Amino acid sequence: MLVVGIAVAGALGAPxxxxxxxxxxxxxxxxxxxxxxxxxxxxxxxxxxxxGLVLYHAFPSDSRVVLGTGFCGAYTTFSTFAYESVRLAxxxxxxxxxxxxxxxxxxxxxxxxxxxxxxPSERRPSWGWGRQEKPSTESPSCTRRVPRFAIARSACSR
Numbered sequence: 001m002l003v004v005g006i007a008v009a010g011a012l013g014a015p016x017x018x019x020x021x022x023x024x025x026x027x028x029x030x031x032x033x034x035x036x037x038x039x040x041x042x043x044x045x046x047x048x049x050x051x052g053l054v055l056y057h058a059f060p061s062d063s064r065v066v067l068g069t070g071f072c073g074a075y076t077t078f079s080t081f082a083y084e085s086v087r088l089a090x091x092x093x094x095x096x097x098x099x100x101x102x103x104x105x106x107x108x109x110x111x112x113x114x115x116x117x118x119x120p121s122e123r124r125p126s127w128g129w130g131r132q133e134k135p136s137t138e139s140p141s142c143t144r145r146v147p148r149f150a151i152a153r154s155a156c157s158r
Contacts, residue, residue: 002062009070017075031096033084036077040104041111043076048112 020042021035028034050068053059081104088097 005066006070009066010074013071013074036080043072044108044111047072
C-alpha cells in the first residue's frame, strides 16, 4: 500500500512541477532558470514542514514517506538543475551558471522552517560558557554549564 501511495503522490508531483515551472518561466525573461529554482526551494520547504510535523506533532510517518518521497521527490528536480547549469556553461554564460549552482546549494538548505528543527521544550537560548543555567526549584544544588549558542535541555528542570 505504501508503494501505491508513493506512486500516486509522484504522479501528482510531476505535473505540479510542470505547471509551476511554466508559470514562473512564462512571467520572466532572462537566462537564469528561475522556475527550477522556485520549485526546488518550495519543495525543500514542504519537505521541512513534513519532517517537522512527523517529528514534533505526531503526524504519521507513513504520510511523510508518501508525501516526501512521492510528491516532493517528483516535484523537486536535481536533474533539471544540473542540465540547466551545464547548458548555461556551454552557452558561455558563466556568471549565470555559477549563480545557478550557488543559489541551488545555499537557498534550499535554509528553506525548511527553523522552528521545526528543535522541539519547543528545547527552544531556549543558552546562558553561555561563563554563566550557569538557572537551577530548578526542586534541586537547589543542580546547575549545569552549557556552551554558548547551544540549545540544551537541562537535566535539572525535569
